[in-house]
Amino acid sequence: MPLPADPCPCGRLAPGGPGGSKGKGAAPLAYAHCCGRYLPAPGADAAPAPDAESLMRSRYTAFVSERADYLQATWHPGTRPAALDFEPGARWLGLQVRSHRATGEDRAEVEFVARYRVGGRAVRLHETSRFVREDGRWLYVDGDISP
Template sequence: MASTVTACPCGRPGERGRPLPYEACCGRYLDHWDDCPAPDAESLMRSRYTAFVRGRADYLLATWDVADRPPSLELDPATRWLGLEVREVKNLGLDAAEVEFIARYREAGQAGRAVRLHERSRFRRAGGRWLYASGAMRERKT
């Protein structure tokens, strides 16, 4: 019996250009946050996208800088995430970085519109962990 491997929603390519398996990519950060934090800003951003796909508000809040973190986060389980494209990663020193990306999703409901979210996110490292600090975004509904 063949085992099935689930590709990571973030789409990070492996050596052969195919998306890495969830367990070898963002799964290790989402499922083992205490022992295995994301090693860099891009990995954190990708794992946060995967957390949106999987409805993991707990991970999103845990990886959000406390200075800007909301007290709670409600995710709509009917939202369908369609893909992620990382455009640029810019290191701003040892403990700061920016990641520009485009995430696509379809709003909830039968007639849900497709949305293209273009964001430049800022991340900082504190206590050895990368955290999402803030982002400047543009949404375009199609």
């Protein structure tokens, strides 16, 4: 689990301002100011993600941290698997959100590419995920994986 001041694993950048060692672009948000707001320690209360992109980013961070409890809690009950297994030895390398759009008042899609390495092999997961908002909370429904 990242420490509060660590850069958030999802890679979200602070809006505006210089950042980074070369002064290019914005600085990464700290975990406490990003996914840490939605992904608390097990059993603690958290704020609901305000939109589908924030939920998707927090779910990426949950995969990095192997937080099956959070992934299950944010998965729509109609499509949620009974159990989750994590790829042994997977090392998550980064997330790129390509697009996010509302598809209805309480529906959205987020296209992303997540990269990880396992057993010396690089893996690229390109998915367009679907989300719904029920009772004020965004939930992951399912997604289409692209080559």
